[in-house]
Amino acid sequence: MVDVARLAGVSSMTVSRALREPDRVSPDTRRRIERAIGRVGYVPDLVASGLASQRTKVIAMIIPTLANSIFNDTVQGASDFLRTHGYQLLVGDSGYSEEEEEHLTMTLLGRRPDGLILTGTDHRPRARRLLSEAAIPVVETWELSNQPLDSVVGFSNRGAGQAMTRYLIERGYEHIGFLGTADRRAVRRCNGYEAALKEKGRPARVQLTEGPNWMQGAGLNFGKLMEKHPETDAVFCTSDILAAGALFECQRRGWAVPGRVALAGLGDFDIATEVVPPLTTLRIPRYEMGRRAAEVLLDRIEERVDSGITVDVGFEVIARASA
């Protein structure tokens, strides 16, 4: 930067200003500075900038997994918004583990982000303490909470499970099963499923798959569910991936869908519309949730709002041929 300043015949302070508040520098010197920057190939050091100003322009984000999953769309939404506002997203994955989330929280806080986006509302006490001591705005996503750390941008997973189950009941299905992963949010959806059945005094049939939403496990566990409860005439899956896996298993068995068994998913992924028959599913605004989370976060950081807020982005049952 001093090289640039020398070349432009000004002090480094003026260069710094020209970069951050161009209006407060005379048009003439500004042009000289810009030319000097080009000639020297100067790339501002945001690390030093962050240290000096105590504002890094970095937003940290923790998601359960980086690998190809549902959460990436939320990351994209957040990233798109942040980029247009001069912030960079720093993403880490917890591997679906609260312990790892706690550890990652500390690592990320070490980078002094201006804000933090979390997935879910379950966090270890130590992580909660770290966050409150860090005194930076936080947004929790993919769930709602009664005790938010700060702000929340999510939807009710319990409500989602309930809504879909009620839909299946209304459609006339008698023996409704549940196929899902065992993670926190899926369990909440399961609670909603159970609640909806209980309203009608019906029994629950739950089959959990191990690991994330792998399609492999879906076929296998769908099979288990159907063997335990052959009378099942509809299955609610906590993800379209699982539902598609179950559908393929039906194709292998020569079972008609929804004739032999109806299937419903969650997420409204691309695959849901393309599969034959297309999947009834629950649409969640994944991308928009990320965008809104980032928006709420910047509002807090730049002090346009002075206390945590909660945004329910909702969901919507999309009825298609599979159920």
Added chain:
Amino acid sequence: MVDVARLAGVSSMTVSRALREPDRVSPDTRRRIERAIGRVGYVPDLVASGLASQRTKVIAMIIPTLANSIFNDTVQGASDFLRTHGYQLLVGDSGYSEEEEEHLTMTLLGRRPDGLILTGTDHRPRARRLLSEAAIPVVETWELSNQPLDSVVGFSNRGAGQAMTRYLIERGYEHIGFLGTADRRAVRRCNGYEAALKEKGRPARVQLTEGPNWMQGAGLNFGKLMEKHPETDAVFCTSDILAAGALFECQRRGWAVPGRVALAGLGDFDIATEVVPPLTTLRIPRYEMGRRAAEVLLDRIEERVDSGITVDVGFEVIARASA
């Protein structure tokens, strides 16, 4: 940190050392320091550390899109490796645009990463210049290159397209079509496809889809391809997603696969094994590619190797029922 030092009765220098090189501090003081850290709730400032040491322990990575895609597995591989070695991954997406890649390169370099992982080997001249001036190790992935910036960990997209096409020829298909996106790597695969057909003096039938690997476009464009060239008896798709989309379109039309038309994909995603019939595909070690890229990068950063190297991670044709 001074608080910690005071509480432990040592200088801040000793605290700094206890954190980075525990062995060079006496076990006794180390314990005192650790306790003090716990009491104060000290979280080391990696921004200041980065500025002082000129080593940020950050690796930047540019991928075409953050949203749910093939590249996320590579990100996960890199992230997993880096984490166990004390580095953090900073990911940005170029939106499949070289212009955006160039811009993002500058932004990311501003964070002073210790190394950089790129997707692909096509970069704008200005981006290349920025990178060489930054003088940090770089690894290009998802392709091989004759003029690497530094190191490369990838495979030949052209070779992959050629290998799959040859496989289809060997299997006895006469009229082989190509369905793919228009991005750089898919185009190389197409070149390989064309080369393989040329060996036999056969004509190419290429149908490009717009945008990324959306399943929606797959069915539509597969239809276009089949209408233009009804005699087509096999289609090579540059992604399993596209192949699955084409398969579903066949199901809608009541076409037997591979009876009416055979389908081959690329990627060996979960979906490839689950769909009915399972997809013949080209396996690419996506996760491993990210891991190896990170490994090669750290070797360069920590100066265990003194010049750029090229790693060909290869690919493998996986024959299944669809072709």
Added chain:
DNA sequence: CTGTTAGCGCATTCAA
């Protein structure tokens, strides 16, 4: 094994 001195590259605060 531990402490001292100096400075990383920039931004804040003031004064000119």
Added chain:
DNA sequence: TTGAATGCGCTAACAG
């Protein structure tokens, strides 16, 4: 509109 002094929190290089 511009510049000078000072410090952000930490570490490199040395000395003890």
